[in-house]
Amino acid sequence: EPEVTQTPSHQVTQMGQEVILRCVPISNHLYFYWYRQILGQKVEFLVSFYNNEISEKSEIFDDQFSVERPDGSNFTLKIRSTKLEDSAMYFCASKGGAGNTIYFGEGSWLTVV
Amino acid sequence: LAKTTQPISMDSYEGQEVNITCSHNNIATNDYITWYQQFPSQGPRFIIQGYKTKVTNEVASLFIPADRKSSTLSLPRVSLSDTAVYYCLVGEWNQGGKLIFGQGTELSVKP
Numbered sequence: 001e002p003e004v005t006q007t008p009s010h011q012v013t014q015m016g017q018e019v020i021l022r023c024v025p026i027s028n029h030l031y032f033y034w035y036r037q038i039l040g041q042k043v044e045f046l047v048s049f050y051n052n053e054i055s056e057k058s059e060i061f062d063d064q065f066s067v068e069r070p071d072g073s074n075f076t077l078k079i080r081s082t083k084l085e086d087s088a089m090y091f092c093a094s095k096g097g098a099g100n101t102i103y104f105g106e107g108s109w110l111t112v113v
Numbered sequence: 114l115a116k117t118t119q120p121i122s123m124d125s126y127e128g129q130e131v132n133i134t135c136s137h138n139n140i141a142t143n144d145y146i147t148w149y150q151q152f153p154s155q156g157p158r159f160i161i162q163g164y165k166t167k168v169t170n171e172v173a174s175l176f177i178p179a180d181r182k183s184s185t186l187s188l189p190r191v192s193l194s195d196t197a198v199y200y201c202l203v204g205e206w207n208q209g210g211k212l213i214f215g216q217g218t219e220l221s222v223k224p
Contacts (some may be wrong), residue, residue, distance in 0.1 A: 004156075020141065043157060043200075043214040056211060091156045101147070102212055104156035 002026045005103035006092050012111045016081050021108045023075045023092030032075045033093040033102065034067065036060070043091070049075065082112045117201045122219040127152075131188045133218050135201030138182050143205040145179060146184045151198045151217070160199075161186070196222045 006025045013019050025032050034046040048055040049067055068077045075094075079086055089107040118136040125131045128175040137146070145164055149157040160170055163175040163184070174187040188195060204210060 002209070035214075042216055043151075045211045045213060048211050078185060090165065093156075101159050104137060104149075106156045111153070 002103075004092055004094055006107055009106070010109040010111070012081055012113060015084060019079045019082055019086075019110060021077045021079075021092075021103060021110070023077070023089050024073055025092065025094030026096070026103055027076055028072075029094035029103075031055075031095040031097050031102075032067075032069065033095075034077045035091040035093060035104075036088040036104055037091065037107075038088045046054075046077075046090075062091055075107045078096050080108075082110075084112050086110060095106040117203055117215050119193075119201050119215065120137070120204075120220045121216060122221065122224065123194065124221050125191055126191050126223050127192055131191050131220060131222075133186045133201075133220070134183055135186070136183045137201070137203045140181050140203050141205065144181075144203050145205065146175065146181075147202045147204075147212075148173070148175065148186045149200045149202065149214075157200065168186055191220075191222045193222050193224060196220060199206075 004026055007022045032049040035043050036046055037043045045058050047057040047061045047067055052069060064080045068076050087110060089109050091107045092105045093102050095102045145162055147162040148160045150160050151157045161170055161173045161175045163177050165177050166180060168175045176185045197217050200214050200217040202212050
């Protein structure tokens with residue numbers, strides 16, 4: 001079964017450092033997403049991406065965040081200058097052109113110290 | 114996006130059938146109902162999706178009454194490994210719209 005893969009599975013970084021989280025969406029999917037989940041809280045939408053541009057973003061997705069699809073397979077989330085409150089599990093997700101099912105990766109756990 | 118209401122938590126025992134009901138009174142005509150399962154420190158996993166009546170797959174059934182203002186996820190004969198958080202989501206995602214997660218239902222299966 002095709003799946004969304006994410007790397008790294010866990011990253012520890014110092015406050016103020018830049019972090020790039022990587023995702024390989026399901027092949028042939030057209031819509032891409034990043035979500036995050038702070039420990040013990042609900043899953044929160046960050047951003048959606050389609051046709052090489054951001055479709056929608058939440059209030060969380062401020063100027064410190066950016067997304068990119070540098071080639072035909074990877075989808076990245078960059079946090080320019082991490083803060084302690086950025087510590088969370090970050091999930092990448094993708095959806096095909098037809099149908100309604102969004103598939104999630106297993107997440108990248110980011111710890112900012 | 115339709116707002117959903119589901120119980121915060123439920124307890125069950127191994128081998129029992131578990132039914133989790135979700136209310137979505139303001140569901141729109143084009144909205145689908147989708148359920149996800151999430152284990153701790155893992156990504157949400159798609160379980161089942163439906164529009165009306167009943168849908169069944171290898172892991173669950175989804176019952177949707179005619180007015181579509183609620184839906185019930187049915188897990189037959191749960192095991193300890195079904196202990197997880199279950200999310201009910203309602204929306205029209207044909208064109209790539211986002212999913213909005215609520216708090217979900219924390220199901221605890223006991224031996």
